Amino acid sequence: QQQVKQSPQSLIVQKGGISIINCAYENTAFDYFPWYQQFPGKGPALLIAIRPDVSEKKEGRFTISFNKSAKQFSLHIMDSQPGDSATYFCAASMHQGAQKLVFGQGTRLTINP
Amino acid sequence: DVKVTQSSRYLVKRTGEKVFLECVQDMDHENMFWYRQDPGLGLRLIYFSYDVKMKEKGDIPEGYSVSREKKERFSLILESASTNQTSMYLCASSSTSGGKQFFGPGTRLTVL
Numbered sequence: 189q190q191q192v193k194q195s196p197q198s199l200i201v202q203k204g205g206i207s208i209i210n211c212a213y214e215n216t217a218f219d220y221f222p223w224y225q226q227f228p229g230k231g232p233a234l235l236i237a238i239r240p241d242v243s244e245k246k247e248g249r250f251t252i253s254f255n256k257s258a259k260q261f262s263l264h265i266m267d268s269q270p271g272d273s274a275t276y277f278c279a280a281s282m283h284q285g286a287q288k289l290v291f292g293q294g295t296r297l298t299i300n301p
Numbered sequence: 302d303v304k305v306t307q308s309s310r311y312l313v314k315r316t317g318e319k320v321f322l323e324c325v326q327d328m329d330h331e332n333m334f335w336y337r338q339d340p341g342l343g344l345r346l347i348y349f350s351y352d353v354k355m356k357e358k359g360d361i362p363e364g365y366s367v368s369r370e371k372k373e374r375f376s377l378i379l380e381s382a383s384t385n386q387t388s389m390y391l392c393a394s395s396s397t398s399g400g401k402q403f404f405g406p407g408t409r410l411t412v413l
Contacts (some may be wrong), residue, residue, distance in 0.1 A: 194343070197341065218359075220400045222400065222401070223380065224340040224404075229406070230406055230407075231305070231391055231393075231405050231406050231407050232344070232391070232404050233405030234402070237400070237401070258401060265315040265375050277343060277344065281400055283400065287332070287395065288334070288349060288359070288398040289334075289338075289344075289346075289400070289402060290346075291343040291345070292343055293341055294343045294344075294360060
C-alpha cells in the first residue's frame with residue numbers, strides 16, 4: 189500500500205526554469221516531510237524538510253510548499269541548473285519511535301543546458 | 302563528516318545462496334534501517350532497528366532477516382537468495398532526536 193504518491197516519474201526542465209515535483213499522502217498522523225536528492229552511484233541525501241505547522245520552507249533555490257488540508261506537498265527548484273539533475277524522493281514520517289520514513293516513487297529530474 | 306558504509310558496492314550471487322550485506326555507521330545513532338530501491342517503486346523499508354539486538358519488520362520483510370549485535374553495525378541477511386531479490390540495497394541510520402536519515406552508497410545485488 190503506497191502511502192505517499194509522487195509525480196511526475198520523470199521531468200525535463202530547461203536551465204534557468206522552475207522544476208516542480210508533487211507528493212500526496214494519506215496518513216494524517218504524518219508530521220515530518222523531507223525531500224531527498226540522489227545522484228547516480230550515491231545514496232540519497234536530505235535536501236530540505238518541513239513540518240506541518242508551516243506552509244512553506246525555503247532554503248536557497250529550493251522551496252517546499254505544504255497544503256495540510258489537501259494532504260499535499262511539493263518541491264520547487266528555482267533557476268534550475270544542470271547540477272540539479274538527480275532523482276528526488278519525497279517522504280513522510282511520524283515523530284515517534286524510530287521515525288520510519290515512507291518514500292514516494294521518485295522523480296528523475298533532468299536539467300538541459 | 303558523518304558516514305554510513307556498506308561492505309560491497311556490487312555483489313553477484315546464485316539462487317539459493319545465503320547472502321550477507323553489512324552496514325556500519327560512525328555517528329553513534331540508535332536507529333538503523335535497510336531499504337531496497339527499485340525503479341518506479343522508490344525506497345521500501347525491509348527492516349529497521351532502534352537499539353542493539355532490537356529489530357522490527359518494515360513493509361517488505363519476507364525473505365530477509367537482520368542482525369544487530371553492536372550499535373554501529375546492522376546486517377541484512379538473505380537466507381536463500383532468489384532472482385526477485387535482485388535490487389539496490391540501501392542502509393541508513395538516524396538518531397532518536399531527529400528524523401534525518403543518513404544513507405550509505407548502496408549495494409547493487411544481482412541474483413542469477
